Structure formats: structure tokens, C-alpha cells
Amino acid sequence: xxxxxxxxxxxxxxxxxxxxxxxxxxxxxxxxxxxxxxxxxxxxxxxxxxxxxxxxxxxxxxxxxxxxxxxxxxxxxxxxxxxxxxxxxxxxxxxxxxxxxxxxxxxxxxxxxxxxxxxxxxxxxxxxxxxxxxxxxxxxxxxxxxxxxxxxxxxxxxxxxxxxxxxxxxxxxxxxxxxxxxxxxxxxxxxxxxxxxxxxxxxxxxxxxxxxxxxxxxxxxxxxxxxxxxxxxxxxxxxxxxxxxxxxxxxxxxxxxxxxxxxxxxxxxxxxxxxxxxxxxxxxxxxxxxxxxxxxxxxxxxxxxxxxxxxxxxxxxxxxxxxxxxxxxxxxxxxxxxxxxxxxxxxxxxxxxxxxxxxxxxxxxxxxxxxxxxxxxxxxxxxxxxxxxxxxxxxxxxxxxxxxxxxxxxxxxxxxxxxxxxxxxxxxxxxxxxxxxxxxxxxxxxxxxxxxxxxxxxxxxxxxxxxxxxxxxxxxxxxxxxxxxxxxxxxxxxxxxxxxxxxxxxxxxxxxxxxxxxxxxxxxxxxxxxxxxxxxxxxxxxxxxxxxxxxxxxxxxxxxxxxxxxxxxxxxxxxxxxxxxxxxxxxxxxxxxxxxxxxxxxxxxxxxxxxxxxxxxxxxxxxxxxxxxxxxxxxxxxxxxxxxxxxxxxxxxxxxxxxxxxxxxxxxxxxxxxxxxxxxxxxxxxxxxxxxxxxxxxxxxxxxxxxxxxxxxxxxxxxxxxxxxxxxxxxxxxxxxxxxxxxxxx
Amino acid sequence: xxxxxxxxxxxxxxxxxxxxxxxxxxxxxxxxxxxxxxxxxxxxxxxxxxxxxxxxxxxxxxxxxxxxxxxxxxxxxxxxxxxxxxxxxxxxxxxxxxxxxxxxxxxxxxxxxxxxxxxxxxxxxxxx
Numbered sequence: 001x002x003x004x005x006x007x008x009x010x011x012x013x014x015x016x017x018x019x020x021x022x023x024x025x026x027x028x029x030x031x032x033x034x035x036x037x038x039x040x041x042x043x044x045x046x047x048x049x050x051x052x053x054x055x056x057x058x059x060x061x062x063x064x065x066x067x068x069x070x071x072x073x074x075x076x077x078x079x080x081x082x083x084x085x086x087x088x089x090x091x092x093x094x095x096x097x098x099x100x101x102x103x104x105x106x107x108x109x110x111x112x113x114x115x116x117x118x119x120x121x122x123x124x125x126x127x128x129x130x131x132x133x134x135x136x137x138x139x140x141x142x143x144x145x146x147x148x149x150x151x152x153x154x155x156x157x158x159x160x161x162x163x164x165x166x167x168x169x170x171x172x173x174x175x176x177x178x179x180x181x182x183x184x185x186x187x188x189x190x191x192x193x194x195x196x197x198x199x200x201x202x203x204x205x206x207x208x209x210x211x212x213x214x215x216x217x218x219x220x221x222x223x224x225x226x227x228x229x230x231x232x233x234x235x236x237x238x239x240x241x242x243x244x245x246x247x248x249x250x251x252x253x254x255x256x257x258x259x260x261x262x263x264x265x266x267x268x269x270x271x272x273x274x275x276x277x278x279x280x281x282x283x284x285x286x287x288x289x290x291x292x293x294x295x296x297x298x299x300x301x302x303x304x305x306x307x308x309x310x311x312x313x314x315x316x317x318x319x320x321x322x323x324x325x326x327x328x329x330x331x332x333x334x335x336x337x338x339x340x341x342x343x344x345x346x347x348x349x350x351x352x353x354x355x356x357x358x359x360x361x362x363x364x365x366x367x368x369x370x371x372x373x374x375x376x377x378x379x380x381x382x383x384x385x386x387x388x389x390x391x392x393x394x395x396x397x398x399x400x401x402x403x404x405x406x407x408x409x410x411x412x413x414x415x416x417x418x419x420x421x422x423x424x425x426x427x428x429x430x431x432x433x434x435x436x437x438x439x440x441x442x443x444x445x446x447x448x449x450x451x452x453x454x455x456x457x458x459x460x461x462x463x464x465x466x467x468x469x470x471x472x473x474x475x476x477x478x479x480x481x482x483x484x485x486x487x488x489x490x491x492x493x494x495x496x497x498x499x500x501x502x503x504x505x506x507x508x509x510x511x512x513x514x515x516x517x518x519x520x521x522x523x524x525x526x527x528x529x530x531x532x533x534x535x536x537x538x539x540x541x542x543x544x545x546x547x548x549x550x551x552x553x554x555x556x557x558x559x560x561x562x563x564x565x566x567x568x569x570x571x572x573x574x575x576x577x578x579x580x581x582x583x584x585x586x587x588x589x590x591x592x593x594x595x596x597x598x599x600x601x602x603x604x605x606x607x608x609x610x611x612x613x614x615x616x617x618x619x620x621x622x623x624x625x626x627x628x629x630x631x632x633x634x635x636x637x638x639x640x641x642x643x644x645x646x647x648x649x650x651x652x653x654x655x656x657x658x659x660x661x662x663x664x665x666x667x668x669x670x671x672x673x674x675x676x677x678x679x680x681x682x683x684x685x686x687x688x689x690x691x692x693x694x695x696x697x698x699x700x701x702x703x704x705x706x707x708x709x710x711x712x713x714x715x716x717x718x719x720x721x722x723x724x725x726x727x728x729x730x731x732x733x734x735x736x737x738x739x740x741x742x743x744x745x746x
Numbered sequence: 747x748x749x750x751x752x753x754x755x756x757x758x759x760x761x762x763x764x765x766x767x768x769x770x771x772x773x774x775x776x777x778x779x780x781x782x783x784x785x786x787x788x789x790x791x792x793x794x795x796x797x798x799x800x801x802x803x804x805x806x807x808x809x810x811x812x813x814x815x816x817x818x819x820x821x822x823x824x825x826x827x828x829x830x831x832x833x834x835x836x837x838x839x840x841x842x843x844x845x846x847x848x849x850x851x852x853x854x855x856x857x858x859x860x861x862x863x864x865x866x867x868x869x870x871x872x873x874x
Binding site (some may be wrong): 143382387523 | 752757759760761770782783796798799802803804805807808816821823826827828835842843844847854860861862863864865866867
């Protein structure tokens, strides 16, 4: 229904003036402290209507009576919220008298000060480590970074009554009564109850006060709306008074949520935010925490179960975990626990408020205000996934892109089978820019690499490369790659795409630890790399400017398509292959020229799907996919990559030790008929689990499924036939394709 | 809106002592990215007193010169750390969640990010 409002009216005032309640009831504070005026406003749930100015066309919905606010439909995308970062020495939150004084003092001391006040539309939602204050404003989020301190001057909240019927409409705090009356809200017959807190409503002459009593509210009567209040005076006499509104004064509790969430940070409270909390009477009945529907009976129940600490009672009942974050319930929980504790210890009676047994409130956590996901995400960014210099080229060619190995990479270009045959029968190019690429230079380079790698580095000639396993100090396979000798004091190292980010740290760590005189340059993102592979690869490169033949595992410099390249002759696909490492800003030029020059050779680009298929036919291991955290060279069948006669290398002592144990499992090859099983499929032998598949593909060339998988030894031997995916599979030696390696070395 | 463009850096990795002692060309911008590394924008190369220094052209970074006002707008929205007040100054840190290098002069500044993150950086900061 439409309701009228005046400029400056809050939504709460607007609704109250129209005789409406934003929610289903409960004591109103009109100060942003309690959860009782929360409503869904313009589709955003948990809006404090007392703190929200009414606007034309605003749609206000109360929550369902028996449910949480409805989530917006998932087709509805919320607005993007921006974040603004500000820096200062001191942040002052709350601009009442105490806040103004704190800000003035800091300014006078020469500090740069930022002040925040909810009345100015800056609603602080949390204080985070490194003194970051986050505030919500109409124009976005503020992330304010304080260098010195944060001063909390947020004042104190009024304590709300707990008694049977305190969920009814028509109960207000003294401040709320004053505010609503001043705004012209008709409160009807008003009963004032002072329950430990003085109530002075003399500034609100419009109020029709029918009774003003000191005592404790025993009950609020009514169905939905308050009809009467039952009060017990200090003499124990009770009285029932009919009314439309009950104004209950119970004293104040500091608004110190922001301080309580900032333990260890330079955050201090001033003014009423630093005051001692008043202690209301012990709640014996009624709703203590309306956010989480925790009654006084619930408190008694958890007390009886042995939960006697504030933090435990919070966790046991969830009191204090809802929208008001305990502002309403904490005073009553403290009173309840103090009273029960004192009752259990008669020496503590009769005045529990003087005792140290009144427990401190529980730790507060950000956020103290409900936020939209857009507000939470403001200023936050996803981890960015790097793109190669060919990213735009892949997308232009219609590649299906995916994040693999920490990069955006082409999975395929629409026809993976054609890509496969281009490699096996003609020529193809693939983007391998993501490989890790490092240069190590310095007088200690050889000594450093000898100690680092399990191969004999000194036997690598200049201009030659060698495949290497990379081990950690426990002898487990961590990565693999190439060592390429440039000169006696300079080597180029390559790593897998996924391992490259760790590789630089690994190199630097050991170089520093061993006090090696080396310089290390990570070129992973500076160089593009294109793999030219297939039986016609050499022919294509000759067209592009390759003048000298390269032997298998040889490397050198050449101008290819007028792009300066470092050329590496190797093979991952099983065919003749050249990796062309080049300046990343020339990747597209090199790629396009190769595609043009190879058009009549049947060139096609291949994506990662095809590359994985090709390498599996060759039985090449992918570290991280085929290996596990405990994969030793022996277990993956690659002891040939170790030179155990070296004096030392990283992981050698561990290898020597583990080699003395009985081999328990091994990474081996399997074949079976189509279709290919999924990677991760169980391997069974005589009904028992004996391993799992790590890589699986159907080989178009071989006409069968080829796999790698971990296989346990049974009675000291590897089973030769197993069941995979319910089908018979044979264990076979790898590689599956071109066992002599003649094609790659051609 | 200015666009990120490839920067013709020379990347120099050498001993800290050698880098400390290097006299950089007058017109050069030499950014000390690490104790042992300099990113150099210059038309000529200085002599580095380290025979094992790695000195290579490097096109792995993109950057854009922006006015102080434009930089301030980006920093307010995307930079959670405080920039130093001194100018000129070279600083490094996350901007829009991406590792960036900043060369700040009195009236303008150069924003530098790895080319591999250029797309995301431009998208996030509106430099696209």
C-alpha cells in the first residue's frame, strides 16, 4: 500500500505514522541498534528502516513470518559496488561530542583525520587487521587505512526489555518514544516503566502518558499488538495497566562492537562507547535474542547443560550471531550468567553487579551490518589468470579456452582429431609460452645446478639440452624440465607450466641457502614459446628461415620469420619438434607467419587436449597429474634420470634410503579396448583395489585405449592383467607409440 | 582513455654491488625492481661491472603514462596501500589485484604490469 512521507523521514517513521510496523514486532530503538525494524527495501533484505531515509517509489516488504527474507532470483544481478581507498593517520567513528573532541585533538596533534558518522551516511561495518575501517555509503564502500589509530565514539545503545510478550508491536525505548513522538507518530496511551534506567520524556509533551512506574515488566500482553503491561514494583506488588505503547528504560550498553572485533589493533573507545554497561534484571522469561529466536528458557537449558561462559552460550544458542550482533541480547546474557553464577556461589550475593563474575561480552566479528554481496565484493578481485601473447590469436581462431596450469590456454580449436593427425602426419603449432623459463648465470652456476639436479650437469655440452627430473629434499618428484647449457657459466632451465611460479622461489631459496654466486632471471612471462611439431616441422622452419639443421636436444639462436628465436630441438609429442622461444610481443607475428607458410603442408594449430593425447601415446609423465606427493623416481619408473654416482644432489640421501625399502607401487602403462575410461578410475585385481588411472585416452593411431596408472605390487609382482572400469586391461611397457623414438629423433 | 602498450625494457640482473655502482644514462629510467634487478628504459646501455650479469631486452611488460589525477582515481579505487608522498619514486605492489610497478613523477606516472596480466588489468581499471 502506498504511504505518504515528509522530507527527512526515515522509512520507520513513515511506516509508524501510517500505523504500520516494518517487521512483526519487538521493541523499537529507532537508533540502528536493534533488529526489530529490519525490512526488505527495494529488494535488499535486512535494511534498518530507522536509518534509511524514505524515498519516492521505495518498496518496503516485511520478512515472512516463519522464514528468512527471500533471496532475490538468481537471474537478477545486483549492482556493482565500487570501493574507495583512503589513507590517514586517525579514523574517528561517530561524531557526537566525544568523537568531535577526539578528532579535534588528533588534528591539533598534526594528524590527518578522517571522520565517519552514520548520520552523514557513513555506516561503519567493520575494522580489519592493519587498521582498515570499512564503511558503507550511498555511493559505494570506503576502505579507510588508518596508520596510527581508530577512535570509536559511537555512543551507547539503550537496553531493551526481556519479558513474555516482548515480541509485540507497541514497545519502544525512551529515545525511540521521543523521536517518534517528535515526528508526529501517534503512540496512543503510553505507559513508562523505569527498570533501572531513568526515563525523562518531558521533551515530548505530545505523549499521552497514562502511567509512569518504577519496577520490572513481568509481561507485555496482547495478540500482535500491545494491549497492556504488567509491572512489578520494588515491593513485589504487580499491576496491570492497559496501554498502546510501553516505554521501558533499562539503562545503556556501550556500542562497542567495533572495539570488540579489534583485539590487538590500535582501536580505542571514547565517550559513551567506553562506558560501563548497565546490567538489566536477570531475564526469566521472554525472547532474549529475537535475531536467533533464543528465549530465556533456552539460556536456562544451555546453562543446565554446562555452558556457563559467554562465548560458549553464544555458540550453544547462536544468541548474538544475528543481524544486531548481540546489541540486544548481550546485556541480558551477561545478567543471566552473573545471576546464575552468583546463585551457585552464595558468597557472591546479594549485589552481583559489583562482582567480577559479570562476564565480558563475547568477541565481535565483522561485519556489524548486513551487506549485499556487491558491497562485500567491492574492491576485491579474483586471482587474475595470465594470458600468453597468443591469447587473442587463439580466441580469434575460435579456440575453446580454459584455465589450465595457471594460465588461459586453448583446449582445442574445434576439431581435436584433425589437430592430432596434423601432428602425426604433417605439421602443427602449439602455444607453449606457459612453460617456466629461467636463466642462471654466475661463477657458481655449474656447482649450483650439480647440487640441485639429479643429472650430471657437467656432462651437458654447450648448445645441448637434457631432460631432468626435479626432486625435493625428500626425494619426491616435484617437477621436470630441461637444462640447456649456454656457456660454462650460464644455463637456461625450463619447468612445467604449473611448476614455474614455484620454480623461481625454489632456485633462489637454494642459491641463497648454499651461498652460491649466481644470478637468476625468470623469463617465463617475457618470452613466448611456440612448439612446431610433426614430420614436416623441419621443412616448415626452413621456409621460415631456419638455415642450419638441429640435432635432437640441440639448441641455438635463429631468426625465424624475422623474429629472433631461441630454438630448442626436442619432442613431447613423439614427432620432430622445435620450441621457438621469442619476445612475447612478437608471438602473434611468428604464429601467423608459420600458419601462412605451412598452409600447403596441412598445418593446423593444436590445443592442449591434443597435446595431452600425443604425449600419453609416448608415455610421457605429467608431473602433478601422473605423479603424487610421494612419487619417487623409482615409483614412476624413471631411475634412468638419476645419476646416483654423483657426490650429492638434492634428495639423494632420501632416494638412497627409500630405495632400500620394498617397492610397493609403480606408475605403469595399460592398454584396453575403447572407449577410454575416466582419469581417476579404480584399478582392480581379483576383486581388490590395486590402484587408479592417472591418464587415459583413446589413441586414434593405435586404435585402442592407452593409460598410465598407479599399480600396487601384489605378492611382490605387478599384475599383468587388471580390471579397469569393469573391463580387462593389460599392463604394457611404455611408450605405447614409436618405442624406439625414431620419429622424434629423425 | 590511454592504453597499455608494450614497454621496451632492458632487464638487468647483476650483483647488487654492481647495480649500485652503475651510472645510468642521463635520459634513462632505471627501475630497481629488486636488489639484484633493474628494469631499464633507455636508448643506450651502461656498463655493468659484473661479468656474469644477465642483460636482455624484455618485452614482457606493458605500461601507460597517466596524469597525476588519473592515477589518483585508479589508486583510490584499486590500490589498498598508501603511496609514498615523495616524487619521483618507484614503488611496487598490488593494484587491482595485480602485481604492478609504478614510477611516479610530480605531474604524471607510469603504471607497469606484466603483459600476461595486461588484459585483466585494463579491464579492471578501465584502461581497456
